[in-house]
Amino acid sequence: MSNERPVNITVNKRTSEFIVEWNDGHRSVYPFELLRAACPCASCQGGHENMSREPKEQVFEMHLGDSPATRISAVKQVGSYGLTIVWEDGHDYGIYSWHYLRALCPCEVCRSRR
Secondary structure (H helix, E strand, O other): OOOOOEEEEEEEOOOOEEEEEEOOOOEEEEEHHHHHHOOOOHHHHOOHHHOOOOOOHHHHHOOOOOOHHHOEEEEEEEOOOEEEEEEOOOOOOOEEEHHHHHHOOOOHHHHHHO
């Protein structure tokens, strides 16, 4: 997973799913609430010392529900290595690197590799 790059990203606000098609043919479908629970910013992670290239396992068990905090307003690319999600509550500090997003894939195949 060192050269992971998305070839297509779809934000489906109707189903609250963020879909990434990767250059190796894999397709990741992320519920919006998972992306927010796993926000990689220092504030959400509890400080810089808690930030990591890998998502914490507990984010897969968090259920935040539907609210402005879990609704995507916009997505902005950050250089050639990731993106920032702008949430309806105004939060937009996390940079989701391609590596972090791929490591966050909730499918059974990817979860079994962790």
